[in-house]
Amino acid sequence: MQNFSLLKKEFLKKWIKGLQICSPSSDQNMGIMERKNAIKLSADLAMAFTRKGRTSWSRAVIAKASRNNNDMTLIKKASKQSLYRSKRISKRSRNVRRSLRSAKVSSSHRVLPNLIAKRLVRKRTQVLKRLVPGGEQCLDELTLMRETLDYIISLRAQIDVMRCLAKASAHDQLVNGK
Incomplete structure (x- = not known):
């Protein structure tokens, strides 16, 4: 449990740095979709850099983000500041x-x-190989299972941090009457 708390703290630090890079305070005209994309990109990169490239999924996430020209500036800045990106699970397994x-x-x-x-x-x-970033490169099932478990743990940490921030923000709005 201690390591999971450390993972969440490290993710939060890197995510805050990524948000500062993705959405500079001078650009107040960001639309909802641009803001959503900036939050997602910074969260994904923060989680990938938290794993420090030790996993296939984290390297795959960074590689995918680096292919997008809009994300290249962020990745260059993020790599200097050790950011990360994780991929959203978009498909369900067949029954x-x-x-x-x-x-x-x-x-x-x-x-x-x-x-x-x-x-x-x-x-x-x-x-499963299609769901987990970098899963296609896993040669055996054991490696795939390890990558999947690490990816799930990382996503869980990301969710926990975001949930805590949402609760704190809602509490702050109630207290301040905004």
Whole structure:
């Protein structure tokens, strides 16, 4: 639990620096979408740099952000200040029924249960590789599982920090009557 608290503190420090870079105070005319994108980009980069490039997913997130010309300035500044970016999970895994339907088991020719299980594991592994940034580079399932667990822990820390900030902001608004 101690390490998780340290991870959250490190993420918060890097995220604040990233927000300062992404949305300078001189640009008051930012729209809602620009502001949302700046917050997401800075949070993702902060989490990636918190992991210090020790994981495939963090390197993949930074590489993806560096491909976007708009994000290059931020990444150059962020790398000097050790920022990070994590990728948002955008897809859900397929359900078992869909996988079983694709197996096309006929009544005259039964497929052995272990073949169905292997096929399901293979399909779910492919889906997981697409969900986790840098998952495509994982050569074996054990490495993929380690990367996935580290990514989940990092996302959880990010959520906890954002939730605390949202609660503090709501409390501040109630107290100050804004």
